[in-house]
Amino acid sequence: MAIDCEDQELLDGFLAETTELLEKLDDDLISLEKSPEDADLMNRIFRSIHTVKGASSFLGFDMLVKVTHKTEDVLNRLRKLELTLTSEIMDVILEAVDLVKTLVADIKGGDIIERDLEGTIAKLIPFLSENAVEATVLAPVFAPKEEKAAPADTQAPAAEPEPAAEAQAEPAAAQEPKAEAKAEPAPSQQVAPAPQPKPQPVKEPQKAPAKGGGEDLADNSTVRVDVKRLDDLMNQVGELVLERNRMIQLHSDYQTGLNPAEFGDDFGKLSKRLNFVTSELQMQVLKMRMLPVEKVFKKFPRIVRNLARDLGKEVDLVIYGEETELDRSVVDEIGDPLIHLIRNALDHGLETPEQRLAAGKDRTGTVVLSAAHEGNQIVISIKDNGRGIDPDKIAKKALDKGLVTDEQVAAMGTREILDLIFLPGFSTKEQTTDLSGRGVGMDVVRTNIRKLNGIIEIKNEVGHGSEFILKLPLTLAIIQSLLVEVEKEVYSIPLASVIETMRVSKKEFHMIGGQEVLKLRDSVLPLLRLQQTFGCHEVYTDRDTCYVVIVGVAEKRIGLIVTRLLGQQEVAIKSLGKFLSNLPGIGGSTIMGDGRVALIVDPIGLVGGAA
Amino acid sequence: METALTKVKSEEFGGELIQLVSFNLEKEEYGINVLMVREIIRMLNITRVPNTPHYVEGVINLRGKVIPIINLRKKFDLMDTEYDKRTRIMVMEVVGELMGFIVDEVSEVIRISEKEIQPPPPVVSSGIEQECMAGVINQAERLLVLLDLEKMFTADERRLFSNVA
Numbered sequence: 001m002a003i004d005c006e007d008q009e010l011l012d013g014f015l016a017e018t019t020e021l022l023e024k025l026d027d028d029l030i031s032l033e034k035s036p037e038d039a040d041l042m043n044r045i046f047r048s049i050h051t052v053k054g055a056s057s058f059l060g061f062d063m064l065v066k067v068t069h070k071t072e073d074v075l076n077r078l079r080k081l082e083l084t085l086t087s088e089i090m091d092v093i094l095e096a097v098d099l100v101k102t103l104v105a106d107i108k109g110g111d112i113i114e115r116d117l118e119g120t121i122a123k124l125i126p127f128l129s130e131n132a133v134e135a136t137v138l139a140p141v142f143a144p145k146e147e148k149a150a151p152a153d154t155q156a157p158a159a160e161p162e163p164a165a166e167a168q169a170e171p172a173a174a175q176e177p178k179a180e181a182k183a184e185p186a187p188s189q190q191v192a193p194a195p196q197p198k199p200q201p202v203k204e205p206q207k208a209p210a211k212g213g214g215e216d217l218a219d220n221s222t223v224r225v226d227v228k229r230l231d232d233l234m235n236q237v238g239e240l241v242l243e244r245n246r247m248i249q250l251h252s253d254y255q256t257g258l259n260p261a262e263f264g265d266d267f268g269k270l271s272k273r274l275n276f277v278t279s280e281l282q283m284q285v286l287k288m289r290m291l292p293v294e295k296v297f298k299k300f301p302r303i304v305r306n307l308a309r310d311l312g313k314e315v316d317l318v319i320y321g322e323e324t325e326l327d328r329s330v331v332d333e334i335g336d337p338l339i340h341l342i343r344n345a346l347d348h349g350l351e352t353p354e355q356r357l358a359a360g361k362d363r364t365g366t367v368v369l370s371a372a373h374e375g376n377q378i379v380i381s382i383k384d385n386g387r388g389i390d391p392d393k394i395a396k397k398a399l400d401k402g403l404v405t406d407e408q409v410a411a412m413g414t415r416e417i418l419d420l421i422f423l424p425g426f427s428t429k430e431q432t433t434d435l436s437g438r439g440v441g442m443d444v445v446r447t448n449i450r451k452l453n454g455i456i457e458i459k460n461e462v463g464h465g466s467e468f469i470l471k472l473p474l475t476l477a478i479i480q481s482l483l484v485e486v487e488k489e490v491y492s493i494p495l496a497s498v499i500e501t502m503r504v505s506k507k508e509f510h511m512i513g514g515q516e517v518l519k520l521r522d523s524v525l526p527l528l529r530l531q532q533t534f535g536c537h538e539v540y541t542d543r544d545t546c547y548v549v550i551v552g553v554a555e556k557r558i559g560l561i562v563t564r565l566l567g568q569q570e571v572a573i574k575s576l577g578k579f580l581s582n583l584p585g586i587g588g589s590t591i592m593g594d595g596r597v598a599l600i601v602d603p604i605g606l607v608g609g610a611a
Numbered sequence: 612m613e614t615a616l617t618k619v620k621s622e623e624f625g626g627e628l629i630q631l632v633s634f635n636l637e638k639e640e641y642g643i644n645v646l647m648v649r650e651i652i653r654m655l656n657i658t659r660v661p662n663t664p665h666y667v668e669g670v671i672n673l674r675g676k677v678i679p680i681i682n683l684r685k686k687f688d689l690m691d692t693e694y695d696k697r698t699r700i701m702v703m704e705v706v707g708e709l710m711g712f713i714v715d716e717v718s719e720v721i722r723i724s725e726k727e728i729q730p731p732p733p734v735v736s737s738g739i740e741q742e743c744m745a746g747v748i749n750q751a752e753r754l755l756v757l758l759d760l761e762k763m764f765t766a767d768e769r770r771l772f773s774n775v776a
Contacts, residue, residue, distance in 0.1 A: 489659065534661035574677040576660070576670060577708050583662055589670060589677045597658040597672050 011107075014055050018104050021048045023298060025097055029090065030301040036085040046075050052100065064103050066117055070124040071096040083127060087309075092123045094302070225288050233288070236281045243274050282478065290325035293371045293380070296335045297322045300342060300369060307346045314353050314363055315346060320370035326378045330452055330472055334380065337448045340441035341382045341468050342367065349386035349466060359463070361385070377496060378474060383467035389460045391417045398426060411512065413523040418458050419555045422446045446554045450604050453479075453496050455552040471496070479573060481590070481600065483566035484549060487536040490598045492571055492590055493560070497551045497603040501565060505545050518548060518559050525550065527559045528606055533585055553607040560606070573600060627725040631748075633755060634701065634714040637689045641714075642721070642748060642755045649702045649709065651717050654694050668713060673702065680711040686763075705760050712760075721755075723748055728757060 028045050032038065049072045056064035071093060077083045099120050106113050247270060254263045297319055308315040350356075350365035357363055368383040391414050398404045398420045409417070420426060424443040449456055454472040473479060473496040480495035509516050509527060516527040527548065531538060540563060548559040571590035574597075575581070587602030631642035632651075657669040657680055666685035670677050680700060684691055692715075700711040731744040745759035 536659075536661070574675075576677060577679055577710075579708060579710065580660060580663065580667070580670070580679050583660065585662070586660065589658070591672045591675065591677070595672055596656050597670050597677055599658065599660060599670075 010059065014059055015104065015108050018052050018055065019108075021052055022097065022101050022104065023295075024048065026094075026302050027298045029094060029097065030305055033085065033087065033090050033305070039079075042075075042079050046072070046079055049075060061103070061107060063115065063117060064100060064107075067096055067099050067103065067120065070121050070128075071100070074124050074127045077127065089127060092120070092127070096120050096124060229284065229288055233281070233284045236277060236284055239277045240274075240281060243270065243277055246270055247274075286327070286474070286478075287325070289327050289329075291328055291331045292322065293324045293326055293331065293334075293378070294322035295331055296338060297369060297371070299335075300338070303339065304342065304346065304367065307343065311346060312352060313346060313350050313365060315350060316364050316366045318366060318368045320368065321372045324371040324373060324378060326472070327474060330378070330474075333448050333452050334470070334472065337445040337470070338369075338380070338382065340445050342369070344441060345382055345384040345386070345466075345468075349384040349388075351387055355387075359387075373474075374471075377471050380470045380472065381467055383459075383465065385465040388462040388464055388466050389418060389421070389458070390462055391460075394418065394420050398423065401425065411524065415458075415523050418460060422456075422555050449554045453494055453603070454554065455497065455499070456555045458555070479571060481569060481571045482549065483569055483592075483598065484530075484547070484560075484562040485564045485566055486530045486534060486562050487539045488563075489534070489536050490566065490592070490596075491530065491534075491562075491601050492569070492598050493549060493551065493601045494587075494603065495568060497553060499550045499552045499557065501547060501549045503545055504548050507544070520550070520559075523557070525557060525559045527561055529561045530601075531561070531563075533606065551603040551607075553603045556607045558603075558607050560601070571598075571600070628722050629725060630720055630722050631755070631757070632701070632720050633718045634699070635716040635718060636683055636687065636714055640718070640753060640755050642757045643701070643703070643760065645720055647703045647705075647760065649704055652700050652702065652711075654698050654700060654713075671700070671711060673709070673711070676709065678702065678709045678711055680713060682713045684713070684715075703760060705763075723750070731756075 025045060025048050028041055028048070032041050032045060035041065049068055053065055053068035053072055056068065074083070074089065074093060078085055078089070083089065099115070099117065102115060106115070250258075250263065250266055250270060258266075300319070301317055304315055304317040345367050350367070351359065351361075353363040356365060366385050368381070370383075371378060371380045373379075395404075395409050395412075395417050399406065399409060403423050403426060404420065422442045422445070424440070426442065445456070449470060449472070452472050454470055457469040457471070459467040459469065473494070481492040482495050482498050482501070483490060483492050485491075504518065509518055511517070512524070516529070518525045518527055525548075530536070543563075547562050547565050549562055549565070550557060550559050569592075571592075573588045574590055576583070576586070576589055580586075583605075585602055585605040586599050587605070588600045589597050590600055592598050630645040632645050632648050633640055633642045635641070652673075655671055657671055659669040660667060660679070666682050668680040668682045668685075670679050682691075694713075697716040698713065699717045700713055701717065702709060702711050704710075727748050727750065728746040729749060731747055743759050743763040745757040745762075748755040748757060
């Protein structure tokens with residue numbers, strides 16, 4: 001017997017709500033540590049935990065109840081000012097919250113795993129000095145639970161798809177009663193606390209296997225959309241229908257003898273309107289797919305706090321622009337790179353308080369994490385005011401590790417040298433720690449940013465800090481693109497990767513080691529003739545100027561030689577199908593205004609091929 | 612064979628009937644199961660796709676879908692000719708993907724009884740690979756080669772496509 005519908009709905013609601021509360025909780029707790037006297041904040045935290053506790057006890061998740069209950073007790077004492085908040089207490093509370101997240105993730109995975117609660121609870125207990133008080137609080141909560149849990153286990157297999165977990169649970173049941181959401185809570189009970197897990201429009205049918213950590217709480221299979229946005233969308237669709245009717249009308253008018261001049265006039269107006277409505281519609285749909293970057297940012301205060309303590313550094317994390325919205329697909333991918341960049345900023349960038357004082361800086365280092373929209377891009381920057389990156393050190397390390405040769409280094413500008421840090425296996429650390437040193441982090445950054453067609457820029461000032469700037473496209477389905485012509489063939493280059501274009505005389509090209517290059521300000525830019533790469537028939541042989549489109553992929557830059565630039569257009573990406581999906585340098589195709597297909601250049605493939 | 616010949620019951624003959632679309636390539640007549648064919652269109656603008664096997668002519672826009680186009684003449688190593696007004700693209704579904712095939716001319720839909728299909732002769736003179744021939748149909752005046760396009764894109768071919776990368 002599967003969980004019946006009503007219960008599934010309750011469970012879904014519970015999961016959605018708990019997930020949301022827990023996400024906020026982390027953030028609130030870190031803020032609380034900074035301003036312990038903030039009573040509002042304290043109360044909010046207390047309420048969150050209390051709600052989680054209430055909901056889980058109603059649904060019979062006893063392990064959750066146990067942990068949240070103890071956490072709540074500690075928080076209650078803090079609230080009544082019986083305890084003062086120290087970082088030790090905060091550590092334990094955070095640990096408890098993590099445990100709660102893990103438990104919730106287990107429930108979401110549809111498989112309750114016996115976890116060690118005692119370790120965490122034992123750490124909480126010392127903060128509850130009056131054991132008597134605790135006991136009396138405990139009694140009424142747990143007594144009825146025990147009775148219920150015993151018969152519950154017979155029904156549990158229905159709710160828990162894994163019989164293995166169930167078998168494990170049997171012996172544990174006496175001491176650690178556990179149950180899934182099921183029809184077990186008596187109907188009368190169900191009515192009474194019903195408003196507590198408030199009905200959510202979102203369903204979370206996800207039955208993916210539970211992951212170990214509580215990291216993966218965010219659910220991606222469903223979208224919560226503001227009703228207002230939905231209404232707006234409906235309005236736009238209404239407009240679109242009107243425009244369509246207008247179009248049909250116009251056509252029939254034309255057939256029954258509307259004069260061409262008038263028709264042309266009306267048609268012009270109509271296409272303007274249509275243009276307006278479709279772009280609005282496009283924006284609306286795009287917006288629905290958008291999530292605030294806060295979703296990713298909010299786990300950083302926690303990470304920074306822990307890291308700073310582990311490293312013995314004092315760090316202020318400042319976050320700007322967390323309300324900036326970006327596409328879900330992008331949000332999913334930037335989490336990891338940002339963690340690595342922040343880790344690097346703390347580990348490599350910032351100095352210890354003593355070093356900072358010696359260098360005449362504040363004891364406390366600052367890491368600024370910011371996000372903002374810039375045209376059709378989102379720009380995320382991680383900036384620290386630490387020691388900066390020393391290019392000489394980087395070059396030397398890369399040489400030592402055999403990642404580059406002497407000649408290569410000699411030919412590099414500062415930019416190129418800094419880019420060496422992205423090489424897999426590169427690390428300035430002598431010793432591999434659990435934090436860094438394997439030379440993987442920056443490679444992860446590069447890989448993920450590449451996947452998103454993004455660009456990485458490094459701003460660096462030795463002694464004063466460094467800044468990593470990630471420029472990402474807003475969405476991956478419809479892109480702004482630069483149309484270029486290569487020997488009479490039209491190609492489209494994603495504008496997100498285009499850094500600049502320039503008209504160059506062919507005389508300005510140089511050859512270095514069999515590679516055509518262009519000297520551009522302080523750097524040497526490798527060039528790629530698209531005509532050769534794509535094997536186009538050479539039509540213009542007598543031209544001595546051409547255009548160079550400089551594209552960036554993650555940290556790399558390359559100049560593409562094209563015949564001429566045709567302009568900028570917003571294009572929808574169409575797949576080439578699986579037979580043609582693996583072409584180097586071609587990322588897809590799009591259909592242009594005249595119905596012809598234009599291929600979309602994939603800068604990643606090109607840069608990979610040229611390197 | 613089974614994939615190429617979906618059986619059609621007919622009351623008239625009481626036997627297994629199949630319908631074939633017949634088309635011409637270099638004066639030879641070929642047949643393909645009608646159920647594979649989505650539509651037959653006239654030539655239109657083909658966008659060349661770089662770095663593909665020579666017989667991939669490019670891609671077209673089929674009402675908003677981008678589909679690859681294969682030149683069957685090139686595929687079978689026949690002499691390449693200019694397109695004329697009889698040239699057609701046969702859009703077919705091959706292993707779940709829409710693809711277009713350029714042929715010289717599409718002539719008709721014929722019904723044949725399954726019994727008329729003979730196994731392909733051991734030696735084939737033209738460049739058609741043995742494995743994509745599903746059989747030969749010998750009717751009074753005509754000789755039809757029955758093609759199995761799914762087999763044309765078997766392991767060998769797919770390897771080729773993915774090797775391009």
